[in-house]
Amino acid sequence: MEQALEDIGVLDVSQPQIYRDDSWRPLFARLRTEHPVYYCPESRSGPYWSISRYADIVRVDTDPLSFSSSHLHGGVTIEDRVAVSFMQMDAPMHTEKRKNVTAVVAPKSLAQMESMIRQRAGRVLDALPRNEDFDWVQNVSIELTSMMLATLFAYPIEQRQKLVHWSNVLTADLDDPESPIRTEAERQSGLQEFYLTMMELWQQRQKEEQSYDIISLLAHDEGVRSSSFDEICALFGLFLVGGNDTTRNSMSGGAWGFSEFPDQWRKLKADPKLAGNAAAEIIRYQTPVIYQRRTATREVELGSKTIAAGDKVVMWYISGNRDESVFEDADTLRVDRPNARQHTAFGMGPHRCLGARLAEMQLRILWEEVLARNLDIEILGPPTYAFSNLVRSPTSLRARIRG
Amino acid sequence: MQIIFRQAKAGECVVTAEAGDNLMHVALANDIAGIPGDCGGQCACGTCHVYINADWVERIGSVMPGSTEEAMIFGAPVDARPNSRLACQISLTPMCDGLIVEIPEEQ
Numbered sequence A: 001m002e003q004a005l006e007d008i009g010v011l012d013v014s015q016p017q018i019y020r021d022d023s024w025r026p027l028f029a030r031l032r033t034e035h036p037v038y039y040c041p042e043s044r045s046g047p048y049w050s051i052s053r054y055a056d057i058v059r060v061d062t063d064p065l066s067f068s069s070s071h072l073h074g075g076v077t078i079e080d081r082v083a084v085s086f087m088q089m090d091a092p093m094h095t096e097k098r099k100n101v102t103a104v105v106a107p108k109s110l111a112q113m114e115s116m117i118r119q120r121a122g123r124v125l126d127a128l129p130r131n132e133d134f135d136w137v138q139n140v141s142i143e144l145t146s147m148m149l150a151t152l153f154a155y156p157i158e159q160r161q162k163l164v165h166w167s168n169v170l171t172a173d174l175d176d177p178e179s180p181i182r183t184e185a186e187r188q189s190g191l192q193e194f195y196l197t198m199m200e201l202w203q204q205r206q207k208e209e210q211s212y213d214i215i216s217l218l219a220h221d222e223g224v225r226s227s228s229f230d231e232i233c234a235l236f237g238l239f240l241v242g243g244n245d246t247t248r249n250s251m252s253g254g255a256w257g258f259s260e261f262p263d264q265w266r267k268l269k270a271d272p273k274l275a276g277n278a279a280a281e282i283i284r285y286q287t288p289v290i291y292q293r294r295t296a297t298r299e300v301e302l303g304s305k306t307i308a309a310g311d312k313v314v315m316w317y318i319s320g321n322r323d324e325s326v327f328e329d330a331d332t333l334r335v336d337r338p339n340a341r342q343h344t345a346f347g348m349g350p351h352r353c354l355g356a357r358l359a360e361m362q363l364r365i366l367w368e369e370v371l372a373r374n375l376d377i378e379i380l381g382p383p384t385y386a387f388s389n390l391v392r393s394p395t396s397l398r399a400r401i402r403g
Numbered sequence B: 001m002q003i004i005f006r007q008a009k010a011g012e013c014v015v016t017a018e019a020g021d022n023l024m025h026v027a028l029a030n031d032i033a034g035i036p037g038d039c040g041g042q043c044a045c046g047t048c049h050v051y052i053n054a055d056w057v058e059r060i061g062s063v064m065p066g067s068t069e070e071a072m073i074f075g076a077p078v079d080a081r082p083n084s085r086l087a088c089q090i091s092l093t094p095m096c097d098g099l100i101v102e103i104p105e106e107q
């Protein structure tokens, strides 16, 4: 161990800077080949293990008995947090609470959302300027996901910017020079407004007939109704970020990916049936959630290393999705990649993303609607990225539509 | 041996399989719609959810209470039923000849 450390210095892939600079690829390539299970002795959030290979990520994510998500150990982010949604719980509580909300993304609910999503996607695309520069992140990704978020929450569509703001507050990295908040306390007070607004909606929806939006489904669920105030708030937060940032970032990542690999855009155009697989591949390529953390509950042998009980273990999904032993030419976007769906971007195991199908549907619809309009999109340069080690979030992407 | 897949919309599809085959891989190899199997059979995605036909439940066995498979079934957006199983957790034996598997509408 000592020897290894001297060789490479400290490889701290938790530094948000490397995601802002988009310089993470060689670091993870090195971890995967030389130190697949790597103990990083120091970082701004203390020591932690980096898991960088696909197979090891699956191993950790599917063994919740050895690797806990519980908020009692600090939850699922590298720095301990005390949110209490089911994302930060283990079985049997996790299973129970998650079951309570699966209706939100049941096939029936998705079918009801599809036409509305398609309509709104069409409207956003039709409103884009022609032969004039614009920001794809602002005018397409944020615009569309915030509309979808408003749909999902049955929140007044004209006030959707508020949802975006709350989501930004929730995910902000406090060290980010551009962060809207500076302290954890500011985060909490910023979120108070969100929680109170949602609580009010939630109470109101309890009196109305059940509909397919998240607040209504949560309002009519016995299990949720009997939960604590904090827990219900955490649930709102989970769906806010889950339904917003991640999908937004895939919409930007896809636009950039197609501009890097124009042959892939032509392939999709020639065979629009590939749109579903392309959505999965875009999510792999972008990996909007960079990692999830677990805490070892007992001593575990992994890759000839011994992880001690209590250690933080970080699964770098972004690295699993670049593992060449699973994804050939992993840095290339391939809309017809046969195993695109096996990506790690949704996680693996009991916590695997609940909104996976909804996210894929939103992306598929966006690109189907671009195809239907035969838009000739030109991306004018690479995106800039947020200062965050948790969400891989393009902050701007200049674009122009010819025609 | 023969395996019969049934789906409300797509109808019935009879395919050939060998003892030792994995039910999810059999579905995939035969392009059976409705069993995406996103994780490739690692009991990690829950997208190979199927209902075992009532006549076969006893022979195939129910999901083990408290198992990962059970957690994955409960956590998936598709309706969990007493005869729910994950196809990737079923390894075919000679006595599975004629097995009838029902596929959820969408997953």
Ligand code: HEM
Residues within 6 Å of the ligand: A061, A086, A087, A088, A098, A105, A238, A239, A242, A243, A244, A246, A247, A250, A283, A287, A288, A289, A292, A317, A345, A346, A347, A348, A349, A350, A351, A352, A353, A354, A355, A356, A358, A359, A360
């Ligand atoms: C491309 C878009 C998305 C990506 C990349 C993504 C990624 C993730 C990841 C990595 C996890 C943790 C998995 C693990 O720990 O194994 C997760 C969990 C979750 N996601 Fe998503 N997500 C996306 C979209 C959505 C949407 C649209 C929703 C809203 C319906 C959503 C709701 C959730 C929920 C509720 C969980 C917690 C599941 C649990 O702990 O059991 N996600 N997601």
Ligand code: FES
Residues within 6 Å of the ligand: B024, B036, B037, B038, B039, B040, B041, B042, B043, B044, B045, B046, B047, B048, B072, B086, B087, B088, B089
């Ligand atoms: S294929 Fe993923 S759980 Fe069966």
